[in-house]
Amino acid sequence: MIGMLLRVLGRDYAQPMRRTLALMTAAAVAEGLLYALLVPVLRELFGSRPAAALPWLVAFATAFTGYGVLRYLSDRNGFRVGSAILRGMYHRLGDHLARLPIGWYDAGRVGEVSVLAGRGLLAAMSVVAHLLAPFISASVTPLTIAAVMLAYNWQLGLAALAAAPVVAAIQLWTARAMAAHDAERHERDHDAGARVIEYLQAQPVLRAGGRSAERFRLLDEALREVERVARRLTLSVLPGAVGLTLTVQAVFTGVLVLGAALALGGGIGAPELLTILVLAARCADPLLSLSDIGGKLRGARSELARLDAVLATEPLPEAAAPILPQHHGVAFESVTFRHGERTVIDEVTLEVAPGRRLAVVGPSGAGKSTLLQLLARFYDVDAGAVRVGGADVRAIATEELMARIAVVFQDVYLFDGTIEDNVRLGRPGASAAEVRAAASAARLDEVVERLPGGWSAHVGEGGALLSGGERQRVSIARALLKDAPIVLLDEVTSALDPVSEAAVHEGIERLMAGRTVVMVAHRLRTVRRAGHIVFLEDGRIAEQGSHEELLRLEGRYAAYWRLSVAALEAAAGPPIG
Template sequence: MIRMLLRVLGNEYAQPVRRTVALMTAAAIAEGLSYALLVPVLRALFGTTPGDAWPWLIAFGAAVAAYAGLRYISDLAGFRVGTTLLHGMYNRIGDHLARLPIGWYSAGRVGEVSVLASQGVLQAMGVVAHLLAPFISAGATPLTIVAVILVYNWQLGLAALAAVPIVAGVQLWTGRLIASGDADRAERDHESTARVIEYLQAQPVLRAGGRTTERFSLLDDSLQEVQRSSRRTTLTVLPGVVGLTLAVQTMFTAILALGTYLALGGNVGAVEVLTILVLAARCADPLLSLADIGGKLRGARAELARLDALLHVEPLPEPTEPVEPKRHDLRFESVVFRHGDRTVIDNVSLDVPEGQRLAIVGPSGAGKSTLLQLLARFYDVDAGAVRIGGVDVRQLSTEALMARIAIVFQHVYLFDGTIEENIRLGRPGASTADVRAAAAAARLDEVIGRLPHGWETNVGEGGARLSGGERQRVSIARAFLKNAPIVLLDEVTSALDPVNEAAVHEGIERLMAGRTVIMVAHRLRTVERADRVAFLEAGHIRHQGSHPDLLTHPHYATFWPSVEVAG
């Protein structure tokens, strides 16, 4: 468990974790040794001179106080290390997720990661803070007490020692029984989480179609599977819990019977037998707690295994010797890109001279947005190369590549914060004057003027308190503030009302001025302002050239009426 924890987190956390484990082990051993003083205490109390018990009682009190202090220090260390591990894990997950290919983020994985990053991380990292101390105590304290019993009476000590492999065997048997149940329960939990997210996101469509009841039954089926899985897990755990209890009670009864036999035979005094029974009883409580602790540790281990699998997903590789391009012309050289078994882009070659605009048009599913994503290196090509200034984007560091590109997406996501905070994502260190100028260039200032709190207006999660056009203006202002030499536009006006479309178009025209631009377009007036047009169909470039020249091709000329009607 500890090895897996350190593998997931990294070796830099090994030393504090080992130190904490050592402190917890010392505290558990100190607890067991303190019980050794019960033997002389009880011997004196039941002897002819009970007053002789006072020195031993004082020593016992001092030992318990020392144990309590050591336990406090070890528990405090556990909480501190647990908090450090939690912070480190969130940082590592965040850094890793930021380097994964965008294509990895399917709808199912988003739900899975959201559960893993909340409940999963807390459960896994809580091992050091909450589970490690009682687990070590449940193992080390009984073993120490057994050693104490061996010192006082070897026969009873061997009897107590015989319980160790039996209890360990029951624990291993229980663990094997539960392992499959835990995996099934985790799978059902992730499935139900995905169903809940799907149900909530699909509410507008489901209500419009009058199919909420049918959809609820799908969610209900998923939740019932969780219930059935929980019942199966409980029934699987029950034999192990009962078996552990029976094993502990049986061994205690065996020690009682052996002690009685030895006392009746005169081989050991009744006081010694009573004392050893008290010590044996102190072994029972931590041993019985192993069932509950073991279940929690198995759950934490399962979450650690999922975290380990997530962190082993291969990110896009970073160049060992990054190259900085001197120009900002763009080139696609015989690019091939596959998504699963499907070839999305097939042998595409394009050139965009620095400072010019290329419009990419074509039917839905042709691969238009994919070309932008390949340029931004959301994915790596399977063959060919994408170049900026003659340099393959795979030879640029992620920071250098993103510094050269400003992207305005069709669907804009805004973070829960103020408008100014969302604009500053383009350049966090920008001055207030620069932020205001970017907003004015995107015609966002007129939106801010009519909002109740102006610049301090909170946009809500995802920008829910703004309209689609207003969110687009924030996105354009963000791109203005970034002031990157390359601009990628992905159908930014496809779902806007006429007023917002006109404002966004004006902002886009200002943003494109003097920059190298690739835009996925479906409006004729946008295409007419491009220097070149590439008509993409089924992953192939069917035609490319200026818009007037391409109108001589019937296939291209007949494409526009259908698009304009659909728009």
């Protein structure tokens, strides 16, 4: 486990951790050696001249004071290093997560990471501050005491040392038994948590359909599974805890019987026997605590293993010698991209000149949004190349690439802060006048004026206090403030009402002016204004050209256009009067 802990901590914290371990071990050894002074103390107290014990008592008090200082330094260092490591690990985990491919974040992974970044990281890092010192003390101090006993009487020392392999075997067996159920417990906890969230979020639908009782049975079954796994886990640990207690008591009894026999035979004196029994009793307490400490360590180890797995996930590689794009055009050269077993993009080749607009249309699942994600290097292609300004995006530094690209998604996520905080994400160093200008261009100032608190109004987690159109205006203002030469738009008006769509569309037009634009679009007027249109189907380019050229072809795009017009007319309804 120590090896895994040092690997998770990385080079920055591995050396302080090693010093902490050395200090904790030194304190545990000092505690064991301290009890060696009990032998001369008790020998003199029970001898003919009890006053002769005074120098030994002074030596014992001095040694105890030294041990106390060492233990204080050890514990304080453990807490300090633990706090520093926890803070550093949050930064390390956050930095690593920010570099992982977007495709790594599937639905199940997001929930797992959120638990790991909260309770999991606290549990894993609590090892340093709260568990290592007692564990080392419970392991090293009894061994040191047994060595002291061996120095005074080899028979009693060997009897005490006989417990060591048995205790180690019990701990190893318990760890394996617990590990067999720990993965299942984690999975059941995750399933139950997801079921609870699902049950709460689905209340309107379930109640409308009269299915709330059925859903409750599913939730109840998930919770029963958690209970069953917890029971099995407890039963798997129980034999080890009982076995450890019986072993320690048996060894103590054996030392007591052997000591009594040696004393009766004249092999040792009464003071030595009494000291050996005190030492044996002092060995028993920490050994018995190993069961509880070991259980906590095993729980923390499982969290460490999950943290280690996340940190071991390889991020997208950075170029050793990054190059700069020469212009603001983009191109796809025989690009193929697979997600699992499915080929999402298949041999796509197209080019957008600087300052031109490309519209990508097609049925759901055709790979339209994936093209934008490949261009922003959320993923790396499996074959071919995606180029920005003539340079392969894999050869461009990530910060340089993202500085040249502004992305506006259909689903906008806002952070729980003010509107101004969210707009400033586009360019944190922008002046107040620049923020206001971007907001005005996106027609966000209309939203600000009617909100209580104006620019200081909080948007709620995810932007929950704003409507979809209002969130989209914040996103457009953010992109305008960034002032990137390349703009990626992903169906930004597909779910908006006509009033919001008109406002957002006006902001989009200002955002696209003079920039290279690649947009995934369904709205007719957005598609028509594109200089070049690509119809994507099953990851391949079925047709491409201008709007008029594609209509003349009477192919897939023309059929799509007619369906879109018919849907728009049906939504408008018959003329009034």
